[in-house]
Amino acid sequence: MADVIGTWIAALLTIAITSLAWKDQPASKMANHIYIGVVTANSIAQAWANIMNVGINKIIAGDFLYIIAILLGLLTYTRYSKASFWVYRYPIALVMGIGVGTSMRGLVGGSFLDQIRDSFFQLAVPGDAMTSVNNIIFFVILLSSLSYFLFTVRAFRSETAIKFSTLGRYAMMGAFGYSFANTIATRINQYAGRIAFLLIDWLHIAS
Amino acid sequence: MSSSRTYKRQIPLALTFIVGIIVSLDWFIKWDPLQTFTTTLMNFQIVMVAFMMGFAGVNLVYLHSRRIQRNMSENKLFDALLSVVLLACLFIWVAVGIGMGMNSDTYKWLFNTFNQSLSATAYAATLFYLASATYRVLRIRSTETGILLLVGAITICANIPLFTAYFPILGTILVWISDGLVKYSYRAITIGVGLGGILMGVRTLLAMETGYLGATEE
């Protein structure tokens, strides 16, 4: 019985949210507000579980260092007080430092060195003209796309350089076209899941 | 005044620098005590970020409480009701999730009925805005948009088994587009973003970017 009621509520909420695309009306507004409330609440519940698992359970197990973590977490709520706002800066400074240190060390390798290393591929492959032509085209695309972002080097303001970077711009537009098509595919896939739910689980007219 | 500026601003900035350097050093120096310390710091991060996830709830309560007051005074009863429903859902879900546990049958029923359908549909319904924009706005007005739409159309066709079943060449073209055109164009963007990220990180550690401290007098 609970499953049947749940399916009906889910189906009606699905239709209410979809109707937002046609017109903003009371049903869609209500569904939207419920959505914001329940999603935020779920985040809070999960965060609580995380604090218990990673923080409190360790303190109970005897690792009292995590008391500092819990205290720092609680101190973040001083941001809501004008007088003690400055206290909030301590935990946020730690969060920023840890975050920046962690991501920066990987950026050098992942987004920079490995990318450059992988770009040094064999341009001319003996006996395979098609692959050779493709490799040359791709290398030119890479260089021209890179040159598009060089704004501060005087040599790249010449007419030849501008034409070369225009080639990069065209290549990037092609890439954005691929991205656009994939975005449509993503949304269609997600909506297909909702249609499948409505037809199979709610109306039982499809298998 | 200067001593309050020290503990309100300078010490947090110094803390960011010290912690950031220690965490970065862990990448280069293979020393067990350092690795243990940085792992502990990262676990502290998990706990602190989990606490910060409560900010959304606090902000919602503050915002919608004021809306209820304002809408009631202006006699906009439906708008007030919307805020009441939002806050009611927030409190009920939090109470059940924390009180009964997220593994309880009640919470799972609430999640599967409300969260799942609402999240899935809210995300999926953007299809209509995208489709509407595609139909009304995307026009071949220049070489750039022409290339964008041509590659986009080919990709859409190549993702449709209906076309690839009769025109297998579309698969080959799609591979050329994805493994060549897209990969190397986005590689340029990735390198640029990587450089930008490194520079922003250095600026943050050197206290040249202080926006994260919040805007106050000191």
Place this chain on the structure above:
Amino acid sequence: MATKKHFLENIPIGLYFLIIIGAMCYIQLYPLGLPIPVTEMTKATYRTVENLNEGDIILVDQGYGAGTIASHEPGFVVVFKHAMRKGLKLVILSTSVEGPLLLDSALAKIRPESRGYEYGRDWLHVGYVAGGEPAYAAIVQDFASTFTVDYEGTSLSGMPLAQELIAPTYEKIALVYVQSAGGDVCEGWIRQSAVRYDIPMIQQPLEMMVPTILPYFPVNCQGILNGGIGAAEYESFSGLPGEAVKLSDMLSMGGLVVLIFLILGNIGWFIRPKGGD
């Protein structure tokens, strides 16, 4: 003065939406069942899993929410089934707040117990972890320092699989499998596991995030599943059919309608008299 739009540019938008929904509903009721071409990227993903040895551990970030369940759940299910076929072990965590609650739905389709898979010995679920990239780094360095209990609250000290992940955890993980709607999560895992420790990795971002991850293929990321399309290809290639194959027909029809209207809009724009626009 603006010129009058051609009728091809002026088809009522409500009708357009109804045609999209109607076409997708029709194909759900009367599926075409067309063969799905499999790309090299999906084959590379399959081979990465296939080349693992029995008993190897896969760290899975089931980082999807209800918004992207239609794409990600089939991918999770098919890779889990493939792993079971190979006798691999899985440790599941989630960087999405909704991920742990969606696992039941996926497990109902996988039924690990039907293959003799025992929880705690062959697979493990530790739930949601906040913190972003530092959390990934902490998990890969020392799993036990971050997780002491599983998602149900049971201590990990009694679970054989958790004991296998004692520091240095990066030496014990054979593969990292990341599912996420966000490019920052995918790139974060690449940096903290693949770049730092050379751990093989496969990813399933959403279709629209794939271009962001493509530069890392195959240098840091040995396989990429192109969202729901990639999941359908994987199901087809591995001989483990599932939900994604069924959804691919609806993708075909929806995509076709959008393409037709895109072309109609541009034809209408080209053939209307220009001037004063």
